[in-house]
Amino acid sequence: MNRREALLTLLTQKRNPGYIPVSTYGVDRYSHPWMADDPSYQEVLAWGDRYDHIQAFYCSYYASFGLTDILAVDDPERVTVERWRREQTVITRYTLHTPRGDLLAEYKDIDGNKSTWRERHLMQTDDDIEAFLSMPFRPRLPDPAEYQALRAALGERGIVQVQLPNPVCLVIENMDYTEFMIRTRTMPEKIDALLERAQQLILEWLQGVLAAGIGDSFRIFGPEYCQPPQMRLSYYQHAVTEFDRPLVEAIHQAGKVVQYHCHGPIRALLDEFLKLGVDAIDPCEAPPAPTGDITLREVAERVGKALVIMGNIQLDDLERAEPEQIDRLVAEAVEAVDDRAPFMLLPTAAPFVTPLPERTARNLIQFMESARKYGGAPA
Numbered sequence: 001m002n003r004r005e006a007l008l009t010l011l012t013q014k015r016n017p018g019y020i021p022v023s024t025y026g027v028d029r030y031s032h033p034w035m036a037d038d039p040s041y042q043e044v045l046a047w048g049d050r051y052d053h054i055q056a057f058y059c060s061y062y063a064s065f066g067l068t069d070i071l072a073v074d075d076p077e078r079v080t081v082e083r084w085r086r087e088q089t090v091i092t093r094y095t096l097h098t099p100r101g102d103l104l105a106e107y108k109d110i111d112g113n114k115s116t117w118r119e120r121h122l123m124q125t126d127d128d129i130e131a132f133l134s135m136p137f138r139p140r141l142p143d144p145a146e147y148q149a150l151r152a153a154l155g156e157r158g159i160v161q162v163q164l165p166n167p168v169c170l171v172i173e174n175m176d177y178t179e180f181m182i183r184t185r186t187m188p189e190k191i192d193a194l195l196e197r198a199q200q201l202i203l204e205w206l207q208g209v210l211a212a213g214i215g216d217s218f219r220i221f222g223p224e225y226c227q228p229p230q231m232r233l234s235y236y237q238h239a240v241t242e243f244d245r246p247l248v249e250a251i252h253q254a255g256k257v258v259q260y261h262c263h264g265p266i267r268a269l270l271d272e273f274l275k276l277g278v279d280a281i282d283p284c285e286a287p288p289a290p291t292g293d294i295t296l297r298e299v300a301e302r303v304g305k306a307l308v309i310m311g312n313i314q315l316d317d318l319e320r321a322e323p324e325q326i327d328r329l330v331a332e333a334v335e336a337v338d339d340r341a342p343f344m345l346l347p348t349a350a351p352f353v354t355p356l357p358e359r360t361a362r363n364l365i366q367f368m369e370s371a372r373k374y375g376g377a378p379a
Helices: 003-013 033-037 039-051 126-134 144-157 167-172 177-186 188-211 233-253 267-276 296-306 315-320 323-337 358-375
Strands: 054-058 079-086 089-098 101-110 116-120 158-165 217-221 257-261 280-282 308-313 343-347
Touching: 003 144, 003 158, 003 257, 033 039, 039 358, 054 144, 054 217, 089 126, 101 126, 126 188, 144 158, 158 167, 158 188, 167 177, 167 188, 167 233, 177 188, 188 233, 217 233, 233 257, 233 267, 267 296, 296 308, 296 323, 308 315, 308 323, 315 323, 315 358, 323 343, 323 358, 343 358
Parallel strands: 054 158, 158 217, 217 257, 257 280, 280 308, 308 343
Antiparallel strands: 079 089, 089 101, 101 116
16 A cells, blocks of 8 residues: 555545554645755655655645635736845735725745745725725636646655635634634624635635545645634634535535644534544644643544544654654654544644754654654555
8 A cells, every 4th residue: 555545545434554654744845845945854855755644735825815826816907016125034015906995915934934924914904804805806726737747746655635724714814813803792793794705715716626626635724713712612613613614515525535724722622523524633732731732642532433633743842852752752642542543643833944953854754763663654
């Protein structure tokens, strides 16, 4: 059984393929092609080419305007883009010309860091919300030929995983989080209008992707924005479970699987994940709070064979710990899950820095090596 077959067995049949697969969560030349050109990543990538069960990220894991194809427009004249450098940072400003006035979003890219950081949200005021709702967005679909090229290059090393935000994420990444929370109490009908519009746009994009035959699995991100204790469980059930259900159903109707990404405390949400019917959850972060509030063993005992568990080695440990500690953490994770649930070893996040620190590189290799040792991978 090759690695692609192993991942599909795990996800579609919810059973381990005779061993516990391991993935570096995007530290590969397919998810992030820039890593293939960075000398500091080469040893890790060489190990990954041999042992990583690659989930090649496809489509943006950002949900902010200007960084996602879901909030695309059909007329380039509707958007003005400006860029300038400020010391070690490149600033990008997007001005969206809506029927109800202009909206501005700004981001920064810092030298040596491959993440994009938000400087200004698209929606700042109540008038901005109306302007956003008035905008005739037209989601831009990925090129099927580009997808097929990625799929061919990846080969039997893994699967292509389409990334998409949920409606809550699409709204909150374009609005200040505190303002969102306040408006759920002061103007809930307007927040619902935003969620409905976001759901409509995501579904339009998703159905186009599915119709084009793109993707082996689909990873939905964003539920953590409404998880307790920040928000009431009843609000999570409304804004997340209720609004995410059509996305999950569309993916399942196309014969694909859903991986549900939710950082932070998930004890109160496990029943919601099960009700929603997703196939896998990540990264199942362990206590203490606020990182997590439930152990990996408890997660496994709660979900049993109904969900694939993915996790839960902290990126912070990969960046700071000694290799011996990584070995111990992997062994403990394998022991915690045992045969209670289908399981895949996964970090909680991936490094987005260049050059990759030697300690992080060494620990990523140790992570893969220990996963093979304790997870029973074939030689």
